[in-house]
Amino acid sequence: MQADYAIIGGGIVGLSVAWGLLGRGHKVIVIDGEDGAFRASRGNFGLVWVQSKGMTQPRYAEWSQGSAAAWAGYAAELAEETGRDIPLDQRGGLDLHFSDETLEKTVAQYETLKSKLGGNYPYEILRGNALRREEPHLGPKVAAAILHHQDGHTNPLRLLVALADGVRKRGGRVVNGRRVVEAAKPDGFRLTCDDGTVIEAGKVVVTAGLGAAQIGPQLGFKAPVRPQRGQVLITEKLPKMINRPSLIARQVDEGGIQIGATNEEVGHDDRVTTPGVAHLAAEAVAAYPFLARAQLVRSWAALRILTPDGLPIYQQSREMPGAYLVTCHSGITLSAAHARFLPEWLDATEAAPNLEVFSEDRFTL
Numbered sequence: 001m002q003a004d005y006a007i008i009g010g011g012i013v014g015l016s017v018a019w020g021l022l023g024r025g026h027k028v029i030v031i032d033g034e035d036g037a038f039r040a041s042r043g044n045f046g047l048v049w050v051q052s053k054g055m056t057q058p059r060y061a062e063w064s065q066g067s068a069a070a071w072a073g074y075a076a077e078l079a080e081e082t083g084r085d086i087p088l089d090q091r092g093g094l095d096l097h098f099s100d101e102t103l104e105k106t107v108a109q110y111e112t113l114k115s116k117l118g119g120n121y122p123y124e125i126l127r128g129n130a131l132r133r134e135e136p137h138l139g140p141k142v143a144a145a146i147l148h149h150q151d152g153h154t155n156p157l158r159l160l161v162a163l164a165d166g167v168r169k170r171g172g173r174v175v176n177g178r179r180v181v182e183a184a185k186p187d188g189f190r191l192t193c194d195d196g197t198v199i200e201a202g203k204v205v206v207t208a209g210l211g212a213a214q215i216g217p218q219l220g221f222k223a224p225v226r227p228q229r230g231q232v233l234i235t236e237k238l239p240k241m242i243n244r245p246s247l248i249a250r251q252v253d254e255g256g257i258q259i260g261a262t263n264e265e266v267g268h269d270d271r272v273t274t275p276g277v278a279h280l281a282a283e284a285v286a287a288y289p290f291l292a293r294a295q296l297v298r299s300w301a302a303l304r305i306l307t308p309d310g311l312p313i314y315q316q317s318r319e320m321p322g323a324y325l326v327t328c329h330s331g332i333t334l335s336a337a338h339a340r341f342l343p344e345w346l347d348a349t350e351a352a353p354n355l356e357v358f359s360e361d362r363f364t365l
């Protein structure tokens with residue numbers, strides 16, 4: 001099998017990049033691991049989220065804002081090509097606060113970031129009646145909320161299915177159930193899968209999530225990624241109760257209320273735990289008391305892919321030019337940027353975004 005680009009990893013990041021590269025006329029093969037592999041793309045919270053991103057690195061805030069701004073056009077194009085609906089609501093998102101103390105601390109950070117972004121950080125603080133008018137079902141324990149107008153949410157599973165379909169419709173090839181175990185560059189790149197399949201490509205993009213830690217070093221990357229567990233709950237379908245998503249809960253397009261997620265440093269353990277679920281439920285009921293009467297229908301856990309500073313990595317290999325590492329912990333938010341802007345960077349065009357601050361050179365191992 002031969003291609004211009006071989007993409008190692010067919011989660012949301014790999015498929016977004018593949019779809020974008022196909023749109024630029026490239027021949028693309030995506031190789032995606034076995035069923036039992038860790039897949040953050042199948043277990044996340046679906047936020048297209050800007051607030052709180054880039055507090056320590058304004059370029060990350062800008063990159064997230066650019067992606068959020070491109071999202072509607074991107075989703076519409078993908079929906080039109082595939083005939084699949086990709087629900088997207090970008091009427092803003094809420095950061096709920098139970099005390100003025102945490103609110104003031106967050107607002108101080110937002111103001112610093114806002115000035116670094118030349119004022120482009122549209123948020124407002126809602127309290128009392130103004131907040132209850134927006135979210136009538138919030139409980140009395142919620143002191144205030146920050147409404148950030150660039151936030152929103154989608155249905156991440158519908159996005160994943162549409163992308164897999166979109167990649168095929170654009171003529172891409174997706175090889176499922178095979179893991180790349182060897183990567184070499186005798187002339188062009190030569191990837192060998194666990195079943196012996198060989199793929200030759202002019203360029204390689206590693207979008208293997210946590211799997212980048214294994215395959216990345218063969219292509220000259222440090223790939224310092226680690227897992228962080230997030231547990232999530234979902235309720236029965238309910239009438240409209242929550243208008244805007246928050247980091248505590250959101251009402252999905254199908255009616256269920258998704259509650260989450262924990263942040264746990266437990267290695268590669270992706271099990272659901274009683275304390276984890278109890279913590280989520282207690283916080284959600286404190287924010288939205290009606291949830292005490294809602295039936296939970298499912299819980300799950302998935303592993304985030306984190307770098308040491310939480311920022312993405314966009315890196316071309318020095319040892320093997322033509323190989324790229326792409327990883328991030330907000331693959332839903334950044335899906336539009338990965339489909340629309342990153343291919344320009346991979347093709348090194350004049351329109352390539354400047355991603356220097358996301359080089360993995362910032363980590364010394």
Ligand SMILES: Cc1cc2nc3c(=O)[nH]c(=O)nc-3n(C[C@H](O)[C@H](O)[C@H](O)COP(=O)(O)OP(=O)(O)OC[C@H]3O[C@@H](n4cnc5c(N)ncnc54)[C@H](O)[C@@H]3O)c2cc1C
Pocket residue numbers: 008009010011012013014031032033034037038039040041042043044045046047048049178179180181207208209210211212215229230231232260261302303304305327328329330331332333334
């Ligand atoms: C609980 C939770 C909540 C989240 N909420 C949000 C949110 O609200 N908004 C947001 O933007 N992001 C969110 N995220 C993060 C988001 O889900 C991830 O950033 C995104 O899914 C990462 O996608 P990925 O393609 O990099 O990784 P994955 O989905 O993990 O895919 C990697 C793929 O690579 C394959 N692979 C690995 N090694 C190899 C190999 N050697 N050969 C071939 N294939 C290989 C695997 O089989 C896998 O399919 C959340 C994550 C979690 C866990």
